[in-house]
Amino acid sequence: xxxxxxxxxxxxxxxxxxxxxxxxxxxxxxxxxxxxxxxxxxxxxxxxxxxxxxxxxxxxxxxxxxxxxxxxxxxxxxxxxxxxxxxxxxxxxxxxxxxxxxxxxxxxxxxxxxxxxxxxxxxxxxxxxxxxxxxxxxxxxxxxxxxxxxxxxxxxxxxxxxxxxxxxxxxxxxxxxxxxxxxxxxxxxxxxxxxxxxxxxxxxxxxxxxxxxxxxxxxxxxxxxxxxxxxxxxxxxxxxxxxxxxxxxxxxxxxxxxxxxxxxxxxxxxxxxxxxxxxxxxxxxxxxxxxxxxxxxxxxxxxxxxxxxxxxxxxxxxxxxxxxxxxxxxxxxxxxx
Amino acid sequence: xxxxxxxxxxxxxxxxxxxxxxxxxxxxxxxxxxxxxxxxxxxxxxxxxxxxxxxxxxxxxxxxxxxxxxxxxxxxx
Numbered sequence: 001x002x003x004x005x006x007x008x009x010x011x012x013x014x015x016x017x018x019x020x021x022x023x024x025x026x027x028x029x030x031x032x033x034x035x036x037x038x039x040x041x042x043x044x045x046x047x048x049x050x051x052x053x054x055x056x057x058x059x060x061x062x063x064x065x066x067x068x069x070x071x072x073x074x075x076x077x078x079x080x081x082x083x084x085x086x087x088x089x090x091x092x093x094x095x096x097x098x099x100x101x102x103x104x105x106x107x108x109x110x111x112x113x114x115x116x117x118x119x120x121x122x123x124x125x126x127x128x129x130x131x132x133x134x135x136x137x138x139x140x141x142x143x144x145x146x147x148x149x150x151x152x153x154x155x156x157x158x159x160x161x162x163x164x165x166x167x168x169x170x171x172x173x174x175x176x177x178x179x180x181x182x183x184x185x186x187x188x189x190x191x192x193x194x195x196x197x198x199x200x201x202x203x204x205x206x207x208x209x210x211x212x213x214x215x216x217x218x219x220x221x222x223x224x225x226x227x228x229x230x231x232x233x234x235x236x237x238x239x240x241x242x243x244x245x246x247x248x249x250x251x252x253x254x255x256x257x258x259x260x261x262x263x264x265x266x267x268x269x270x271x272x273x274x275x276x277x278x279x280x281x282x283x284x285x286x287x288x289x290x291x292x293x294x295x296x297x298x299x300x301x302x303x304x305x306x307x308x309x310x311x312x313x314x315x316x317x318x319x320x321x322x323x324x325x326x327x328x329x330x331x332x333x334x335x336x337x
Numbered sequence: 338x339x340x341x342x343x344x345x346x347x348x349x350x351x352x353x354x355x356x357x358x359x360x361x362x363x364x365x366x367x368x369x370x371x372x373x374x375x376x377x378x379x380x381x382x383x384x385x386x387x388x389x390x391x392x393x394x395x396x397x398x399x400x401x402x403x404x405x406x407x408x409x410x411x412x413x414x
Contacts, residue, residue, distance in 0.1 A: 079369040086379045090386055097390055104397050259346045 001299040003291040004276070010306065011271030013065055015264040017058035018129075018170070020319075022263055023256070024055060025291040026175025028095060028122025029168070032113065034179065034194065040187050041115065043330050045102060045337040047182040050326045052099060056092065056318050061312075063286055068304055072146070072294030073278040080140055080148030080279075081132055084155055088125045095121025103337050126171045127164040128190040131155055133162020137270055139280035144287050159216050166209045167212045170266065173198040174259045177243070180252040182330050195247050195255070203240060218280070219273030235265035 035041045045151030067074040078085060087217050098117035102110075106296055141149040176198055179191040210233070213219050223229045246255035274280070278294060279286035295301065357364040 075369065079371050082369075082371045082375050082379075086375075086382070093390070097393070101393060101397065105400070130342060145370075151372075267368060 013062040015267035020055035022171040023174040023178040025126040049337040069103035076146045083152035091124035130164035130167025131160040139282035142281040169202040177256040
């Protein structure tokens, strides 16, 4: 029971992380395609600036919960995906520093260096987190000792890369919609146009991903056993359709919120699909890590639950406050980054 | 102060060896099953990334220190 509660919370933390950091990873990746001059770039930096730090906090909490609630899964997962996660780590460090350092010196070479850092630091985590999760859905070669019998390139298999592309596109659309919210004029038009193109691409990749997932993974088994769960992927599709509708109406906040729905329900689609396994082994299902064989003691889980139920709402409150402070379109005087 | 911080940590970590949990578990027993090459590459990368970031940070602090504080507009205190 406690393990299941924590599994759901774990999924929730990942869902909120992807919903929040998705737009700044996506927008950072899109910068070379959207920005034509320095003013455009400044607007993009300022769209991401006040938010990226708080958004990334949810990644830390998701990783932290993996460690605290399911330590064996944490150990095996992070050792198995060591190289990929190290790349993600360095990319995120680079992204954060680029955002903060870029505006400090008014020299083109300085700005160019950090612009490259922002793009690389946004693209790599978006892609690699998708690769990681696709591999979690599919299963990785873990033996009976919990030792991973593969390397970085084992993770970069076709399904892994498809998952990477799926996550990337989710974030790219999310990012361009965010820019449409925050920007005006020419930049806004470009964001709007790009959103339409991205939406179509995302639709195609989503359908391919769902189909291949059915063929290559066990993900749909829980849904077939308990058909009421199909409401989750239905919500994903609803979010996709609604976001297209609102893009057409140029209602950017509504489009972005629809995109949030798509991302959160897509995450839960995956998480509900793997339950109660957390890290399937492709060598033998006996070696898979489940919420039952990898969790902490019930006392630990109980204490953590009380703490989480107090503090997570506090975090949500102050982050909502930040978002409401910075909800308006960016004007000349707002460009502090 | 920098040196004091680093020295404190070094003392704690080196003094703790060969235990990672004093009296209960040796550091060698706590090693994760990650290949040596992966760990080596990530160690080198860490050193490189942090050095470069440290240089950039110090450079920024240096040029701002040279500039001096901005003049305060308004009444004299």
